[in-house]
Amino acid sequence: MIFGLDPLYDDFSAWGTTLILVVAKVLIVFALLMVAVMFMIWFERKQIAMMQNRMGPTVAGPKGLLQTLADGVKLFFKEDLVPENADRKVFKLAPYLALVPAFLTFTIIPLGGNFRDKAGNVKIAGHFTSLQVADPPIGLLFFLAMSGVAVYGVMLAGWASGSKYPLLGAVRASAQMVSYEAALGLAVAAVFLKSGSLSTHDIVAGQWGSGGWSIRDWNVLATGFVPFVIFLIAGTAELNRPPFDLVEAEQELVGGFHTEYSSIRFAMFFLAEFMNVITMSAIMVTLFFGGPSGFLFGPSWLKVILPTFWFMAKLFCFLFAFVWFRGTLPRLRYDQLMDLGWKVLIPLALFWFVMLGAMEVAADNGWNRVAIVPIAIGVLLAGSALLLGANRSARTARERDEVAV
């Protein structure tokens, strides 16, 4: 059970094939992620260039496709620089702390499989297995834990650089990522409440209705859209992507936490950032958009491939959205970011979670479900009025203090 819920582990008699399958899965996902990151960087640069009337990369490879490879090779051969004031060990450790969680999170994403039978397994070499590297029963907690570890990568990088701009970046990073993790967790809890399982595999299976595939079964609608919006915003903040890229904030902190990094260590941060974009998009697809669920047709071999195709298509929409955010939105200020997190997202997520819980209880106890929603909204309005009042009185008190100075 500790390896996960994959039926592959049910039978250890043919352990040789099992081992080969597991290694193959790991290698494929690793390669897939690396290639995806490479093309994601290319895609982002090309897309943002199109939005800004530019050409983007054009020289390396057809349409500049190999630009990332060229950049990577260049960064490999650059001088490895550690600032004199840096805490050398931590400075060298930090990029790994950023990169490794980015890899690990991706292992819990179901990349394909027909979930019509709720199993979602495919048969390879006589073994049934699900199309994901690992399916731990604590999948979502694992995801939250990994994003928690990733904070250390950014924070320690800034702290260990021994320089002021990265230090400010590190302070911003720890505050921002920790506070948005709360909103992120509450949005995830709403999904958990609906699916009743923390395993990503089960969550995807739960979004595949008994009659086959339907958009109405997707958690984005089943949880009432709000958790998805909260997750999208909090996830963007968690990724330090624009408009929440205060940790890097080129125009304010020069490069933020990675100002002092160069060579391959910088490349690792860069890789980790884009890998996280892909992973976060994949998580969103898994949690809210049914993962690989989609319209299936054609011969049986097509039905094996199509779920993966749908997964990729949905993933791509989110990748595009992240680039779109970057192309459009100005950056928030630090205090505005905190306000949004603590005063809007977390209360809203909490309220929504409680409301979904009340509806579940209502369903179990046979209460009138129609009454729940108006009552809940009434509570929301009263709560937000209280919160606004509290904010206002706090601000007035602060102003009075300032006058008294």
Added chain:
Amino acid sequence: MTATNLNETADRVRRRDASPVLRMSETAAANLDGNPADPADDERMIMNMGPAHPSTHGVLRLILELQGETVLRCKPVVGYLHTGMEKTGEQLSFLQGPTNVTRMDYSSPLFNELVFSMAVETLLEIEVPERATWIRMMMCELNRMSSHLLFMATNGMDLGAVGMMIYGWREREEILRFFEKVTGLRMNHNYIRPGGVAADLPDNWQADLTELLDVLPERLDEYDILMSGQPIWRDRLQGVGVLNTAEALALGATGPILRSTGHQWDLRRDEPYLAYDQVDFDVIVGTYGDSYDRYAIRLNEIRESLRIVRQCIETMPKGDYRIQDKKVTPPPRARIDQSMEALIHHFKIFTEGFKVPEGEIYVAVESPRGELGCYLVSDGGAHPYRMHIRGPSFVNLQTVPYLLQGGVIADGVAAVSSVDPIMGEVDR
């Protein structure tokens, strides 16, 4: 708590913290009252922003005293781009002068040329032909647009709207393309010279310009969608870097910074030069004196400039584009082959230069950044005895410690951006 009360509090804090420090040495500032007895308790941090920093517009250096991210005090340091251009101006003849001054405020070069030429003309007591005046006015208004578009670009970039950077430059490039057609160069034109302009407008200039004027309003409306109405954009700029009229006047701030405080002051309207009294335009003023007002003023000044340029196209008078004074204007190339006198004039103007009567003069124009002045002293020779430029960027930079006071670093970036300093003009 009303806004006025808050402002008064902020003023007091500002007066207490900002003003003495700026006249103090670093050591003296370290011994100020309120410093904790034990240095280990001091959570304040001195940070250097610049001279090489992405959003200090070139080589401005800000010494920030920070508590967390809050800016307690700020001290701008200038001089990293000092090349002694005013001194160089004393070595160049009056005809060569514009080549020098045009490099000061490199984003609005025509204004520098204009103010220098106007100073020389006043000393010479000559009056340029009407067509030259209108060409100057039209070109300057186009230059105001290109300069403000550059501001739109950098302001967007400083706030993280990186797309805006490209859009601003794209539109600016359209205007620079027209400049290239008229003057031969995109920047540093040396187009406006004492006695008129260097060349007449090219054939079909109206068509080129009309095309430009048709495109720009749409693009400006797009800026409104992308930025003005954007909640994040408004949050980042509104109430950030606030200055009131009294402070702005005391600090000598001019241009959009002064107008943003609600003070109506525009040299084009209040002390008309060129033909500004014959065109119809509005002076844009703000209300709150914050960064958003300064942004909005510049955006709308582009629209006003468009209006002026339209009127220039309609009323562009016929006639000479430079004064027909043989002592000031070099003869046309063809005349040199025919006339001995023309050859002598040509030779004298380009070797010795023309002599300007003894005297001193101060002339000011409204550049995109504020009052651009030229103080010129002539000892009767062919070179200025002293040439001083009152660069609005330099004077406006004095407001920076006040604008940054009490904000966070991100506000500081927004405020410096909204001052729109051009370091070439600051350091001269």
